[in-house]
Amino acid sequence: MKIVADENMPLVREFFSAWGEVVPVAGREITADQVADADLLLVRSITRVDKALLGQSAVRFVGSATIGTDHVDRQWLQQQGIGFSAAPGCNAAAVVQYVLSVLATLCDWRQCTLASLSVGIVGAGNVGGRLYRQLSALGVECRINDPFLEDPNLPLCSLDEVLERSDVVSLHTPLTRSGPFPTWHLIGESQLERLSTGALLINSGRGAVVEQAALLKVLNRRPDLRVALDVWETEPDVDLTLLERVDLATPHIAGYSLEGRLRGTEMVYQAACAFFDRPQSCTLQQLMPRPLLQALQLSCDTSPPESDDALGRRLGRLLYDVREDDLRMRQQLGASDQVALTFDRLRKNYPMRRENSSLSLSGAGSALSAGLQALGFTINPDKEESL
Secondary structure, X not given: OEEXXXXXXXXXXXXXXXXOEEEEEOHHHOOHHHHOOOOEEEEOOOOOEOHHHHOOOOOOEEEEOOOOOOOEOHHHHHHHXXXXXXXXXXXXXXXXXXXXXXXXXXXXXXXXXXXXXXXXXXXXXXXXXXXXXXXXXXXXXXXXXXOOOOOOOOOEOOHHHHHHHOOEEEEOOOOOOOOOXXXXXXXXXXXXXXXXOOOEEXXXXXXXXXOHHHHHHHHHHOOOOEEEEOXXXXXXXXXXXXXXXXXXXXXXXXXXXXXXXXXXXXXXXXXXXXXXXXXXXXXXXXXXXXXXXXXXXXXXXXXXXXXXXXXXXXXXXXXXXXXXXXXXXXXXXXXXXXXXXXXXXXXXXXXXXXXXXXXEEEOOOHHHHHHHHHOOOEEOOOOOOOO
16 A cells, blocks of 8 residues: 655654555645555645546545645545545644733733633634633633534624624634635635724634735734734745734644644544554554653742732743744744745744643642643642652
8 A cells, every 4th residue: 555645744654654655745745646556645734635636546545634624625535435534623722722822922912811801713613612611711701703603602793793892813714715604815804904902813724714915904004903823825925024014923833733743643544544444553642752841840939929820821831932933933934035935844844842731730729720721731739749
């Protein structure tokens, strides 16, 4: 069996080498010739999978280690009898970690607490739903816009209300161009103008959900607005003018935690095993490396006492600080005359990042433990050793 895989998918050889030859290829450069004699194709979001790529191939199964599937012509695959699986939810914890880091930065800018913010969430699937649950547990007022949901227990409202009444608007929709609620250019000029004074817009979903030209136009008129972009409508060819105007810029890495990336590979491996009726010979638990920072013993003996909000912010930055990614992207794109190539290189060479759950905390009181657990940390009150 021949397996063609995006070279940026981790642990592909470990999961699939027993099946046959594994051929790693740059995701944007996968061609019809390269997959002509392949049995299995493994991709990420940058590879368009359709008849043009697979029409003359022997591929029987496609696995995409991503939450979104807008890069895959699923209808055509189904018509051809080609199996398909994505990895829904694989990096949801990582994207929430990214958003929480952006919110921590906003709190620094505003000199406020997280609980004092109101957050609007557009799209409450795997990522948006998780973000809502964690923020709610932290006492943050949330509003949700998702036309596919009718849950009376959720704070559902119109998109206009989310835009007009939220300090922060975070976008987590798939990219769709058809159907009853298309999301392509969902946030255009009129929607951007509805944002409240001083609001922060975060897009860590799909770049084209925000109309880039409209965003530039509105930012030129409204210097009060703040923007954090992880996804870009024209990526990898990022508009450097827009890069200069946004407050936080990252190269489509919100979901790039080690756990999220490995989980995506494992999920498509499990789906492939089911499709080809093969036993699962390895698990992510066997392959996951131990984190460099595994445990911390907290102490309440600080003078003056540190607030729960400040402690959570400080602990979160031990594992991830979005400002470092922002600085790295600005420095490297600013020094390059090949923007698209540099953007992809930033993703390919992304530093190892662990999720909050990789860090075990002990020594926190019950009230503090609840807040830290809501941030995603592992709470181990009985652990005595410290690092």
